[in-house]
Amino acid sequence: MFKKRENITEIEEGSLLSPKFDNDGLIPVVTICTKTKDVLMHGYMNVEALKRTIETKEAHYWSRSRKQIWHKGKISGFVQKVLELRIDDDQDSIWLTVDIGNGSSCHVGYRSCFYRSVPLGKIDNARKIEMKFEEKEKSFDPKKTYKGQPNPTKI
Amino acid sequence: MFKKRENITEIEEGSLLSPKFDNDGLIPVVTICTKTKDVLMHGYMNVEALKRTIETKEAHYWSRSRKQIWHKGKISGFVQKVLELRIDDDQDSIWLTVDIGNGSSCHVGYRSCFYRSVPLGKIDNARKIEMKFEEKEKSFDPKKTYKGQPNPTKI
Numbered sequence: 259m260f261k262k263r264e265n266i267t268e269i270e271e272g273s274l275l276s277p278k279f280d281n282d283g284l285i286p287v288v289t290i291c292t293k294t295k296d297v298l299m300h301g302y303m304n305v306e307a308l309k310r311t312i313e314t315k316e317a318h319y320w321s322r323s324r325k326q327i328w329h330k331g332k333i334s335g336f337v338q339k340v341l342e343l344r345i346d347d348d349q350d351s352i353w354l355t356v357d358i359g360n361g362s363s364c365h366v367g368y369r370s371c372f373y374r375s376v377p378l379g380k381i382d383n384a385r386k387i388e389m390k391f392e393e394k395e396k397s398f399d400p401k402k403t404y405k406g407q408p409n410p411t412k413i
Numbered sequence: 414m415f416k417k418r419e420n421i422t423e424i425e426e427g428s429l430l431s432p433k434f435d436n437d438g439l440i441p442v443v444t445i446c447t448k449t450k451d452v453l454m455h456g457y458m459n460v461e462a463l464k465r466t467i468e469t470k471e472a473h474y475w476s477r478s479r480k481q482i483w484h485k486g487k488i489s490g491f492v493q494k495v496l497e498l499r500i501d502d503d504q505d506s507i508w509l510t511v512d513i514g515n516g517s518s519c520h521v522g523y524r525s526c527f528y529r530s531v532p533l534g535k536i537d538n539a540r541k542i543e544m545k546f547e548e549k550e551k552s553f554d555p556k557k558t559y560k561g562q563p564n565p566t567k568i
Contacts, residue, residue: 259540260538260540260542261539261540261541261542262540262541263556263568265544265568267542267566269568270521270566271521273543273544273545273546274540274541274542274543274544275531275539275542275543275544286441286455288443288452290450290452290454292456295450296447297443297499298463299447299501300441300443300501300506300508302526304483309539311537312531312532312533312534312536312542313534313535314537315534318456334508340504340533342530343530343531343533344452344518344527344528344529344530344531345527345529345531346454346455346527346558347519347520347521347523347528347566348565348567349524351455353452353455353527364501364502365427365456366426367504368500368502370420371501371502372429372499372500372501373499373502374499374500375497375498375499376430376467376498376500377467377468377469377501378486378495379467379470380468381464381467381468382417382552384414384416384427384430384464385414385416385417385429386416386465387415387416387429388429388430389427389428389429389430389500390428393534399560401522408461409421410503411421411424411502411503412421412546413418413419413420413421413424413470
């Protein structure tokens with residue numbers, strides 16, 4: 259659908275969109291909140307999700323757990339309005355800047371999926387690295403919002 | 414090496430680091446500039462790269478093109494000092510906040526790997542989507558900096 263990848267100079271220095279999808283047909287996506295500049299989530303798109311995101315200006319991903327196109331916010335109401343879509347040097351990852359208003363992005367209930375930080379420095383016991391919660395409170399109740407939906411997290 | 418992933422509540426709500434590596438033994442990493450809040454790059458770590466990053470407070474990745482641990486900046490001098498390392502809800506992606514001073518991150522010569530944006534709206538011809546260069550000038554000369562190194566970009 260998009261321009262065929264033919265040579266490295268075109269891919270890196272050219273202006274035509276020519277994304278690379280991996281062996282599963284996916285490209286990774288970093289989603290940043292325009293207001294806080296936090297990383298809200300890390301997801302994946304297939305060709306169709308990328309096309310729909312560009313055309314509708316609302317973030318669409320490929321749900322690896324449900325194996326279907328995922329219009330983010332369709333169930334929760336937390337739609338992501340896309341303000342900017344960038345692609346990297348070798349065109350194999352995407353950076354979305356989105357507006358979620360006062361909404362959230364994380365199915366656990368936090369605003370960002372990245373609500374825990376890892377302490378830096380010498381590791382004494384790697385099986386017991388205690389993280390810090392950077393978001394103190396959940397911003398919505400996932401049990402209510404996602405009633406009846408399976409949890410996407412897999413062991 | 415890290416805590417074994419045993420149940421979903423622990424993974425999502427617990428405080429012990431228990432990262433998930435994919436079938437290739439990798440976890441995706443989003444690297445943000447502490448100064449500009451731009452996404453500098455999207456990379457991958459294996460267990461050893463994650464351990465070294467935590468312990469040395471300098472970003473280490475797994476180079477998929479060179480198939481080896483990649484201490485970012487070892488060749489170019491553009492070391493990334495890690496200020497914060499976060500992990501997401503299901504612990505399968507990492508957000509690094511780094512200080513690169515006045516350095517760069519992109520092997521093409523730009524500060525961020527994400528130097529091009531994709532226009533949003535109806536797609537007339539997907540093979541001809543013209544992107545915009547958001548960084549006007551390269552911040553270093555990759556031919557000099559990476560003299561003799563192979564280009565990591567693959568078609």
